Amino acid sequence: MTVKHVRELDRVVIRFAGDSGDGMQLTGDRFTAETASFGNDLSTLPNFPAEIRAPAGTLPGVSSFQLHFANYDILTPGDAPDVLVAMNPAALKANLPDVPKGATIIVDTGDFTPRALKKVGWETNPLEDNSLSAYKVHALDLSGITMEALAPFDLSRKDASRSKNMFALGLLSWMYGRSIDGTVTFLREKFAARETIRDANIAALKAGWNYGETTEEFSVSYQVKPAAMPAGTYRNITGNLALSYGLVAAAHQSRLPLFLGSYPITPASDILHELSKHKRFAVRTFQAEDEVAAIGAALGASFGGALGVTTTSGPGVALKGETVGLAVSLELPLVIVDVQRGGPSTGLPTKTEQADLLQVIYGRNGESPVPVVAASSPSDCFHAAIEAVRIAVTYRTPVFLLSDGYLANGSEPWQVPDVDSLPTIDPNFATEPNHDGDGTGEREFWPYLRDAETLARPWALPGTPGLEHRIGGIEKLDGPGTISYDPNNHDHMVRLRQAKIDGIAGIPDLEVEDPGSEARLLVLGWGSTYGPIGAAVRRARKAGHHVAQAHLRHLNPMPANTGDVLRSYDRVLVPEMNLGQLALLLRGKYLVDIVGYNRVRGLPFKAEELADVIMEEVGAL
């Protein structure tokens, strides 16, 4: 046996890439789970085609999963892979441009036939023509070795070769000192009903590990020590899962039954799937006939005293607009989750973007103010959801909760919160008439008589005697809530609704991170750019520059000190995955100039790219 060396690293970025049918997402998920329980900090980026099974072996059919893990706290899934695992020629070709020279490439040669090469436009085999000489290439017949390892099993060639992803996982697990125990348990449960498949997959996984251990191909394995994290219990979590849990937790903390109305749409559907599992929490999920019905049902449930929620992506938000306006007029709690994807129209369904900001703030008829909360990382989706519910319930208003494709599918470690530490939310239902009426001595109920402090109206549930009332989308008389077409009343009501949203309390000041307080450049972001901006700012600082960073969670209303913060820097840089939507809002509201950095490639920013922009801006000051 060869002597193996163990080399220690601070961080590694691995990308698994293959055909959409090769199980790369599962492979990545499993490697992530083991890495998480090992105690590394991590961040993931799944990237897959919109087609369920794009033609095999083609470039559009390539699916990949990138994982960044480290012995310190990291903020992004990594700019470029240190290791690319490519399961076929298409996967190699599609991902090669992202792989820096000197990086490691592990290729399954099993499918490097002239036909397969031709399919992706390669005239010669790159494994033989020296074109990969700048990389450390391990060209291995993973398919062949897997099939050999599985020879004792009664499996077709096709079924046997399907387990090659587990072989690759085993090999990579050996290389980075990850356990495979969790995956063995996982496979046992997943294939409990199909013994042969179960055993074959476990065998392939172990064979992959042993292959690393015994073959001379690999002389070095690597170690990335656990990251120092605050004490606590952790799990790995995706944005969609965290968001789902946030909604269940908010329902729990407000003692409201959760009602989700939803129509399937990528990348939001997993929230519907997840919440459908939690019926024992009295969570009702309703898969509606379309987005309009989905939000309608949620609003109807809110009228009845449920926590009404609807989940969708940009195209669905467009359809829901009229009902959001109704909710503004009815002043009922409602949470609309927009997991943004590339647009316009169908756009890039499986890719990320943050170009719905103006749609959710302004995309309705009339003066129709709606609070907007944006999550900044996968695990932050949990707390952002609770905050959205707090505002919706306290202020009797629809609230937009923004996530995006990157947060939805990306994952990171999450310190599991103690339920007792979560805020409680008081629905404060109306129980009694609230007004003296017309002098007959009988008390009346006025559905639009507001709380003096919050300007919220009473939430009176059907079934409460004496509070019978009618509400609707027609303008209402301030107080009694009866129909009113009076010009001054309308002007007053428009301003009241706006004032209610503008006056939302409990929005913390915008915090600026500016070590040394010498920065003249502020980098301001919102949503999922938090990680990349943070990583880029760190780089710029490491390079000796002074840079301040701040991130907006509340997009409407914005923190009270936002204008002051913006004005206290010589230059404000706002990177966005759109053409400058926050920048437009900031310029309009605060009359400050904003330098935008805008890319809409369907992918999160890279730290290096942003760091360059930041250093350029600092240099120009």
Added chain:
Amino acid sequence: MTAPVDLGLPGLAGVPTTDVKQTKKDFTSDQEVRWCPGCGDYAVLAAVQGFLPDLGLARENIVFVSGIGCSSRFPYYMNTYGMHSIHGRAPAIATGLASSRPDLSVWVITGDGDALSIGGNHLIHALRRNVNLTILLFNNRIYGLTKGQYSPTSEQGKITKSTPMGSLESPFNPVSLALGAEATFVARTIDSDRQHLTSVLSAAAAHRGTSLVEIYQNCNIFNDGAFEILKNRDSRDEVLIRLEHGEPVRFGADGQHGVRRNPSTGSLEVCAGDDPGVVVHDATADDPTQAFALSRLADPGTLARSPIGIFRQVERPAYGDLMAAQLDEAAAKQGEGDLQALLRGKDTWTVA
């Protein structure tokens, strides 16, 4: 005072009742009714306000949800809970309300444009799901509120503001549509026939699941007389077919006309009242074929040979009941939800 009492009305099971005697006045709100004088909507409002007290339901547990249109102003005039929503969406909104609040009696008020144009999708899906709702579809064969454009029930060739040379479209038959959408309760009635209207409303309220009641409603401003042949003493007996469950389908002043099945086509046709083949109406038949065939008797233009009454009344579990049962089943099998355990999940690690 508000304990649920078994009224023997499955549609209202779980809705609290009251011992206090109620009158029409209790159900009348303080809002001034603003329909045009002579509008058929008044008669329907009066019928509903007149018959609801008989149900003895706690008023606070009744909710009227409407869309947009003249008819959709209805909830403002009812002293119950109510929501005047947006165009076409009332069935969707009511679905969320009814399926999360089994203790409410939920009514949907809609028009032919509201229910069959913009809200067509929601209507058919509410019917298919069998949500426990009573839907009153005010069909005046015109868009009233927007001042007189043709609607999806207007007859082909109709001259309106938007069809100066006549409408090009074939109308929907709402009863046929509802039957095709798997509705469990489908009826038709007429605004001017208070007694018939009330009896149909009672049956609709008693039904568990979605009840669709099409009400022929006169818009005396933009489509006056649309149902005149069905109402006029001189013509009505010849053209109006009153369906009675368990009775032969006959019409005419002396029952001189009947309806029988054409043996070669299988469809229904008019025959002599004493024809031995006159069909007997069975609203409870599992198979909706005959109910559908009856709905097809009416002339889509003139409405001659229009059946009124209950076409179909069958039992199928209501959506909200099934949903509640799944929640109960999940809690029974897995125990009540434990939030802390959910958040922890299975794959955790501890940092000391």
